[in-house]
Amino acid sequence: MNAKVLVGVLCGALCQATYAATETTLYPHVPLLLWSQRSTFESKNAYLSSVLGEKEIASTLLSENQGEDKSEVLCVFLRNKLRTNEIAEFAKDKTTGSFLQHAVAGAGSSVVISHTTRTYSLLHVLRDASALKNEIAVEDLESFLSANKPLLSDKKTDLLVVHIADSYTLPEADELIKAATELLSTATAGSVDFALTGNEAEPKRIASPLGRRLTANANANSTAASAIVCETGFQIGYSSTGKAFCFSHYVHMTPEVLTGVLFGLFFIFLAYIGLSALSAIQTPTRYPHHGPPRGKEF
Structure with a gap:
């Protein structure tokens, strides 16, 4: 029962994190x-x-x-x-x-x-x-x-x-x-x-960060003429419309990576529950070298 409750809670948290990763409000x-x-x-x-x-x-x-x-x-x-x-x-x-x-x-x-x-x-x-x-x-x-x-x-x-x-x-x-x-x-x-x-x-409500990146890459060539020159220490990025802008740092943990990590932890948790259930099954630990007497097989 406790295992089912834990699985339900983890699934709810996973769905919430996945929703947050795929729909974001940007300012x-x-x-x-x-x-x-x-x-x-x-x-x-x-x-x-x-x-x-x-x-x-x-x-x-x-x-x-x-x-x-x-x-x-x-x-x-x-x-x-x-x-x-x-x-x-x-x-x-x-x-x-x-x-x-x-x-x-x-x-x-x-x-x-x-x-x-x-x-x-x-x-x-x-x-x-x-x-x-x-x-x-x-x-x-x-x-x-x-x-x-x-x-x-x-x-x-x-x-x-x-x-x-x-x-x-x-x-x-x-x-x-x-x-x-x-x-x-x-x-x-x-x-x-x-x-x-x-x-x-x-504010902008972005439903698909992956789609936004694909759109930015598709529009990169058409907006090359309007790209700006950034100062030392800044890099050029592109908005959802393909406009160029300067930024000084970025985060390696993207929503896709975070979703993959959460799914991996979820399956590890399921494997742990399965192994725990298997270890609880009573199986013989000693097998005799000879069979039971005649008539006592069962």
Whole structure:
């Protein structure tokens, strides 16, 4: 009876693990780019492999410019949904690159954090911290600066969130970021720092990891032209749509390997139960050399 209960429990756990291995909810990575012509970030072209959530990002944005050399404005360009593998698509011309890439590479200090996550809205975290007082659309930036000139010379760093709607294509968003950067740099006499990130991340329900890998391999040739160049220590991977992205590490234990290990343990357990049952059967341990007397065979 106990053996049957154990087998039932193990089968249930095996089914649950197999289901989890074949159906997974993925939250795409959201990039966080910080750049400035000043030495605000104390490093240039620094690529960090830290995985940050909403609270860590909000803390990072609010803790910037706490030293003596403060900027007047920290401008955060915020797109509602932005994935790390979309950064290369900001370029209208692949040969010349995007303004965003040139701004980060040519800045006085810059930091790129590729692996940030979203389980809910970044704006909600900033609003809950009572730190978000200036929030506008990118189209209203010029009128906002004209109406809030004291904001640009109050000797303290003000957080300014500039929304870039998802209705704009990524090359169009790149042009808007370029125009807004030039406008803010002129209005603050260069005393401004910039950031780009996404507000949310749309989860994806993946039913077949093996099928996703086959799709990525099939689309690899068609997306070779849009592959990005990764920094030292990073490798190129492909998403479910075949888009290229950089990552710093990967896990050897794939869902298929985990399923195989669980099945192997299950059959070992069944073999143990079978051998235990066989050993419990009473069999003669001594066989005489001569047969029983006549008439006593049974």
